[in-house]
Amino acid sequence: MADPIAESLLEYRKHFPALEECVHFVSHSLGCVPAQAADDLAEFAELWRTKSITAWSEWLPEVDRAAARIAKIISAPEGTVIMNQNVSTLTSVLASCFDYTPERNKIVFEALQFPSVSYIWHAEERRGAKCVLVPSPDKITIDTDAICAAIDEHTLVVPISHVVFSSAYIQDAKKICERAKSVGAHVVLDCYQSIGTVPLDVVELGVSFAIGGSIKYLCGGPGAAWLYVRKDLIEQFAPRVTGWFGNEAPFAFTMPDQSYAETVWRYMGGTPAVASLYQARAGHTIIGEIGVRKIREKSLVMTQTCIDWIDELGFKLNSPRSAESRGGSVVFDFVGSADVCRELNRRKFYCDHRPAAGIRIAPHFYTKPEEIDLFFSELKKVRGGAGR
Numbered sequence: 287m288a289d290p291i292a293e294s295l296l297e298y299r300k301h302f303p304a305l306e307e308c309v310h311f312v313s314h315s316l317g318c319v320p321a322q323a324a325d326d327l328a329e330f331a332e333l334w335r336t337k338s339i340t341a342w343s344e345w346l347p348e349v350d351r352a353a354a355r356i357a358k359i360i361s362a363p364e365g366t367v368i369m370n371q372n373v374s375t376l377t378s379v380l381a382s383c384f385d386y387t388p389e390r391n392k393i394v395f396e397a398l399q400f401p402s403v404s405y406i407w408h409a410e411e412r413r414g415a416k417c418v419l420v421p422s423p424d425k426i427t428i429d430t431d432a433i434c435a436a437i438d439e440h441t442l443v444v445p446i447s448h449v450v451f452s453s454a455y456i457q458d459a460k461k462i463c464e465r466a467k468s469v470g471a472h473v474v475l476d477c478y479q480s481i482g483t484v485p486l487d488v489v490e491l492g493v494s495f496a497i498g499g500s501i502k503y504l505c506g507g508p509g510a511a512w513l514y515v516r517k518d519l520i521e522q523f524a525p526r527v528t529g530w531f532g533n534e535a536p537f538a539f540t541m542p543d544q545s546y547a548e549t550v551w552r553y554m555g556g557t558p559a560v561a562s563l564y565q566a567r568a569g570h571t572i573i574g575e576i577g578v579r580k581i582r583e584k585s586l587v588m589t590q591t592c593i594d595w596i597d598e599l600g601f602k603l604n605s606p607r608s609a610e611s612r613g614g615s616v617v618f619d620f621v622g623s624a625d626v627c628r629e630l631n632r633r634k635f636y637c638d639h640r641p642a643a644g645i646r647i648a649p650h651f652y653t654k655p656e657e658i659d660l661f662f663s664e665l666k667k668v669r670g671g672a673g674r
């Protein structure tokens with residue numbers, strides 16, 4: 287590759303020996319494991335073995351250290367991020383912050399929302415909320431003006447995806463935040479499909495809350511999800527979904543009512559799953575060190591090459607063509623795509639498949655340009671020259 291930045295990123299392949307045994311095109315779903323993750327997990331286990339209960343004095347600060355690593359990647363101020371196990375749990379915590387009145391009961395989100403997020407906000411209808419789903423006629427994009435038009439003075443929350451999981455469409459989060467702010471509503475931005483591949487500045491975007499995890503482009507594996515809360519909002523909410531680590535003094539064991547921490551820890555529930563934070567450390571550190579701008583630059587060139595292949599093979603592209611509205615993955619479909627995906631995975635050409643969307647692939651900073659050709663050549667072989 288002629289581009290010196292793209293080439294310099296290949297230096298990081300040495301941290302991912304697993305890449306030498308496969309073609310890893312699935313970082314939108316599961317990023318490749320850094321070799322260091324095993325050592326970091328061993329450090330966790332060694333603390334457990336050697337220090338028993340006193341290991342907590344080293345384990346607990348890992349929550350703030352992980353949060354600081356995330357804050358750097360999303361440009362969040364210090365003390366505005368907390369960790370938890372997954373986005374579903376964090377969405378439940380956030381949903382439990384809101385109370386609905388007849389005047390303020392609307393929740394507006396897009397029809398292409400990730401299922402678990404949609405399930406949780408929909409269930410708020412049992413507590414008096416009214417969900418408004420903005421449709422996506424092409425199943426790829428969402429009309430920003432339609433979302434903005436659906437947000438009105440009755441809207442309380444706007445939980446939307448930054449990048450749509452099934453098409454990689456990037457929503458105009460800034461415009462949606464401006465509209466929400468003008469009527470006093472809160473945007474909860476699900477950044478799971480953008481963190482680590484699309485540059486993020488949560489303050490600049492103007493979100494009230496942002497959520498995401500570490501499994502995908504952050505190469506951190508499961509269990510290290512994160513929540514950003516705008517600094518001035520931290521003390522405004524008191525989540526009903528809570529636990530003793532959300533208390534101002536967890537080890538005072540006060541009862542019966544919760545007295546919330548003044549810090550972002552008030553959004554914490556029970557005992558943090560610290561092993562997964564050790565596991566995610568290497569991925570977070572590598573992405574933070576490279577910087578997402580460089581990753582994005584390389585990603586855009588590679589996803590365009592994928593689109594060229596998809597066009598050449600006559601497949602249906604289910605992602606945006608324009609660079610500015612395309613995230614880190616490319617989605618395409620053809621008859622029999624689910625079976626082809628299964629066979630590609632068996633051959634260690636890793637990708638995934640989503641119903642009504644097709645095969646999803648994502649090159650990442652560690653991808654060699656020739657791997658794109660290898661992937662599509664293998665796909666052609668698997669498919670055996672069948673028609674569209």
Ligand SMILES: Cc1ncc(COP(=O)(O)O)c(C=O)c1O
Nearest residue numbers: 372373374400451476478479499
């Ligand atoms: C946009 C988006 N949100 C949420 C999730 C997952 O949420 P959870 O951490 O609850 O599994 C995914 C993918 O797994 C996703 O792509």
